[in-house]
Amino acid sequence: MKKWLDFVCSCRKGEDSNANYDIVSGNVANDDVFKSVDMYFRGIWDKQRTIEELRYYKMNNQICIVKQEVLEKILVYKSSYKVNEK
Numbered sequence: 001m002k003k004w005l006d007f008v009c010s011c012r013k014g015e016d017s018n019a020n021y022d023i024v025s026g027n028v029a030n031d032d033v034f035k036s037v038d039m040y041f042r043g044i045w046d047k048q049r050t051i052e053e054l055r056y057y058k059m060n061n062q063i064c065i066v067k068q069e070v071l072e073k074i075l076v077y078k079s080s081y082k083v084n085e086k
Contacts, residue, residue, distance in 0.1 A: 001051045001054060001055075002047060002051065004026055004027055005037065005040065005047060005050060005051065005054075007026070008029050008037055009037070009040070009041050012037075012041060018064070018066045019066075021066055022065070022066060022067050022070045023063065023064065023065050023066060023070060024063070024064045024066060025061065025062070025063045025064075026061065026062065027059040027060070027061060027062075028059065028060045028061065028062045030059075030060070032057055033054065033057050033059060036050055036053040036054055036057070037050065037054075039053075
């Protein structure tokens with residue numbers, strides 16, 4: 001959780017934290033979660049307090065494919081179908 005918090009704050013500062021990765025997978029900082037992250041980011045809470053607060057939230061995972069060449073290697077077109085309009 002500490003690395004995740006550092007990563008989210010790094011992204012919020014505008015740092016290019018994704019540059020070293022092909023794929024980033026982890027928890028989503030949605031509006032509820034971000035309230036706690038913001039308290040840490042502003043220096044109101046320390047890291048330990050923030051992590052303790054975050055454990056109460058149901059967090060959803062996300063996957064971000066950072067590099068186009070990776071996406072082209074793993075995404076394969078298989079088929080298509082027409083969706084009926086109402």
